[in-house]
Amino acid sequence: MVHSSLLHSTDTIVALATAAGKGAISVIRLSGPRAIHICQSVFHGKNLLEQASHTIHFGTIRDGSRVVDEVLVSLFVAPHSYTKENVVEISCHGSDFIVQEIIKLLLQKGARLASAGEFTKRAFLNGKFDLAQAEAVADLIAADSSKAHEVAMNQMRGGFSAEIKALRTQLIHFASLIELELDFGEEDVEFADRLALENLILELQRLIRNLLQSFALGNVIKNGVPTVIAGKPNAGKSTLLNVLLNEEKAIVSDIPGTTRDFIEDEISIEGILFRFIDTAGLRETQDKVEAIGVERSRQKIEEAALILYLFDVNELSPEALALEIQSLKAGYKPVLAVANKVDLAATIDRTAYEAVAPVLFIAATDKTGINELKQELLKTVNQGNLNTGSGTIVTNLRHYASLEQTYQALDSVLVGLSSGITGDFLAADIRRALYALGEITGDITTDDLLDNIFSKFCIGK
Template sequence: MTSLNFLSQDTIVALATAQGPGAIAVIRLSGPEAISITNKVFRGKNLEQQASHTLHFGTIRDCERLIDEVLVSLFVAPHSYTKENVVEISCHGSEYIVAEIIKILLREGARLAEAGEFTKRAFLNGQMDLAQAEAVADLISSNSRISHEVAMKQMRGGFSAEIKNLRAQLVHFASMIELELDFAEEDVEFADRTALRNLIHEIQKLLRHLLQSFELGNVLKNGVPTVIVGKPNAGKSTLLNVLLNEEKAIVSDIPGTTRDFIEDEVSIEGIRFRFIDTAGLRETEDKVEALGVERTRQKVEEAALVLYLFDVNTTSPEELKAEVEDLKTAGKPVLLVANKLDAAADKLIDFGSFENLIGISASRHQNIPELKKAILSQVKTAGLQDRSQTIVTNLRHVASLEKTYAALDDVLNGIALGISSELVASDIRRSLHALGEITGEITTDDLLENIFSKFCIGK
């Protein structure tokens, strides 16, 4: 089990802002000597005599050589991100200046931070649990309104609170059953088996909800993979360019121009979509094009949403019906997009019996806002807009929830078979162990290394 109130003897330093030149750079130190080390190279007020959460203007010097004018922020333990002494030096964003300041801080006794070491120290010192720490990385990488909302909720402990509540309920019964073991010879029962069984059913119901939410959470975190498919020359590349608002794909009247898939991302009302332009679906003897068609079918299998684009002038309702039936075998939501409507608006009447169909002209940008609304509507139908409940976004959490569910199944089976209290207690302990892995109440050094090694250096 992780020991909290960990206090490192090392003082670490790293660039906390992005690499490369910029207007401002922030260099962060954390550890027992963070303030004293900075004070050795800072010319201004005596930092060791200043209060926490104060800012101080001065200069950083290498002996008497002026390096830069800086602003130093002080956070005195335990009132900091890591619960250690923390200093943040705001300097000019020159790569040379940053390197020089870090070099002299290292010389005065700091060491370079490892990836994620600041957040790792925050976790080890009890500032946050492991699920919250992982949400910090998700927050940094969030690039849409919704992925930001989900990460922020988890970082503020929404998911952790649910897990801790589940654990607390199980701990009560576990303690009652453990008490029974002390009176094994007297054959007494402190834990009401009916109440325990009802509790486990309620917990498993919540676990199923959390596990089912992962498909949604994965999409919100990584974007909605949306594949644009259709016959050659239907206008798929033109549509991709319009959705992305840039000339990403080559547009040509020659069928089969797109031999491989082209992918890019765009945010629509806070939801990130990964649009993928694919090779046209048709029978072909061209080996390269045939390979592209095969990859298109693979992308359809991986997609969360399929846009089937067809030329309204050259496609009959019968042909469209056959194509839709073929696509539905993949089990994905399909939005039908009738393209080139500018040349034959009256043709759309022929397709009135089809559901989830919208007419556009990609080349004229006609009905594109309506198309975006229709795309969002498909996403809403799949439940991706319902973020009122806790959403699981982490595969590690999924594995722990599945282990918890399986252990609770064993508890139920044991109660039904009337097995001994000792074996029931063992299965409950397994479920508690699996839940504890999520928040970090149960962990290993290898697990921590794997999690925090994926963070950026300054976080």
């Protein structure tokens, strides 16, 4: 497919590649056929046009006779660069004024400002990598846990794309045989073995079903697990939050109802990001401010993926716990029951509580049972699945939608095979499946799709 985006490939683009703001250095990136020429026109040092790729050169950037800054210039000569075009990276001092002055000079010499994600978009259009790998670049930049980094790195290196292309290749083989049958329609011949095609479709559906099922875990890895710490006032929710975060984030007091609004922060537990939300204690109250906090707590419980119900083991009976858990499970979300303040209890009938639900027993004030709680949180999000099968995990909603479309199209192929429909209808359903798979890797794209994907990237990437 020819993209209209390619009509602009003769432009040389420029953008700040590092984060805006003051720092030790900033990096300004140019890409395009005239990148080296444009940089040379403002650079005083070695003649960049005569230097080898992957070399770094010291010099000054000048506006006429005025020295703007001392810089290091890194050269990447096409096709040996991120975009497969000539790329220049100017490392200057991290002053907003200096950055603006250098970019202004480069624009005057013929460059234009890059649009969001345009460097990566050019890398895709020039065949550096496919669309799924390009999207993984953004995920890698956004990764804030080891598992999110691991999954993004695997996708950027083509692990996910390889599986999709393998599925597509097998399907193309049968599609071509059925298309060949259409050319000999009058002779009533079959080149495609219908039984073999049915077996292939069933196997493809099995593989796609595994990928679809991985999305729930992939979404957790990419975006974190919103986990509400709920419970009655003075159960120790704020203390537990502080212990998990290892800092005094929430105010702790013996006075019930201290937390009037929710407090939120994140921690990574063995590579999985958990977004903990400490909420106001759940109770009926005449205090208008506290009542608003309780209502917000209930809203956060509705939005959460996991509810950690904390209770004072000295105050809540097993029978009362059963009622509390039943009310929280109205949304069919996993509820982890945690009995707190075991250090203050003379005796605890653990069997009675465990008859109601699996219960963890902790003492948040002295950190008893906290490591066991973390392990239980990991088990709840099913971390073990990360190491099963191929390890490929779907984290992108666009990919998930395309895989669902593929699965449905393959279902139509199976229905057609069982009802003995003609090859032209089978071919149409197979083409629909191929199209949906092709959208994932970029074998099938539209400019609107590309614009939507790359508009979410930062400008310098």
